[in-house]
Amino acid sequence: MNSFLNDHHIEKLIEGDETIIRLLYDKLFPRIASYIRKNKGNDEDAKEIFQEALFQLIVRAKANGIQIKSSFENYVFTVCVNLWLKELNLRKKEVRDDVVFELMRNDNQIVKYIIEQEQMDLFEEKFQLLSDNCRALLKDFFNKIPYNIIVKKFSYSNENVAFQRVFKCKKRLADLIKADAKYKDLI
Structure with a gap:
C-alpha cells in the first residue's frame, strides 16, 4: 500500500x-x-x-x-x-x-482505482463461496507460505498433492469469477 x-x-x-x-x-x-x-x-x-x-x-x-x-x-x-x-x-x-x-x-x-476495488470486491465475493479448506489453503498460498509448511498444516502426503490442491482451488475461484456477469465489465 x-x-x-x-x-x-x-x-x-x-x-x-x-x-x-x-x-x-x-x-x-x-x-x-x-x-x-x-x-x-x-x-x-x-x-x-x-x-x-x-x-x-x-x-x-x-x-x-x-x-x-x-x-x-x-x-x-x-x-x-x-x-x-x-x-x-x-x-x-x-x-x-x-x-x-x-x-x-x-x-x-x-x-x-475504482476498477481495482470492484475487481477486489468480486474476488472477495467469490472467495467466500469456496469451501473452508480451499479458502484456508489459498490464503496460505497468497501469503507465500512454503509448500512444505502447507503439506504439514493440511496433512497432505507430499508437496505435489499440495500443489495440485492449490491449483484446483485457484481454478474453482477463477471459474466462479468468470461466471459472474460483472466479470466482463471489469476486464
Whole structure:
C-alpha cells in the first residue's frame, strides 16, 4: 500500500483508536474540507462527509477486510468526493466546473482505482463461496507460505498433492469469477 497508513493502522482505526483518527484528520481532512468548501459546502459538511467515509471504511474492513492498492489518501478522497456529489445531488446543487475539470485530470488514476476495488470486491465475493479448506489453503498460498509448511498444516502426503490442491482451488475461484456477469465489465 503506497500510503502513510498500513494494515496495523487500519486495525487500530477499526478498534476506534483516537490517535489514528487524529492522524487521519490531520493528514487527510484539510484536502477534503478544501474540496467541499470549493463546491458549495462548509466545514460542517466536510466533517460529516469525512466521518461517513471513515465509517464506510471501518464497516467494509470489518465485513470482509480491505485491500487498498493505490494510496489510502486517494481512496479516502475518492470516497469523500463521491459522498459529497451524492449530497449535492440531493441538495440540487451544482459542482463548480473548474473543480470537475481538475478531477477529470486525475480521472485515469481514480477510474483505475475504482476498477481495482470492484475487481477486489468480486474476488472477495467469490472467495467466500469456496469451501473452508480451499479458502484456508489459498490464503496460505497468497501469503507465500512454503509448500512444505502447507503439506504439514493440511496433512497432505507430499508437496505435489499440495500443489495440485492449490491449483484446483485457484481454478474453482477463477471459474466462479468468470461466471459472474460483472466479470466482463471489469476486464
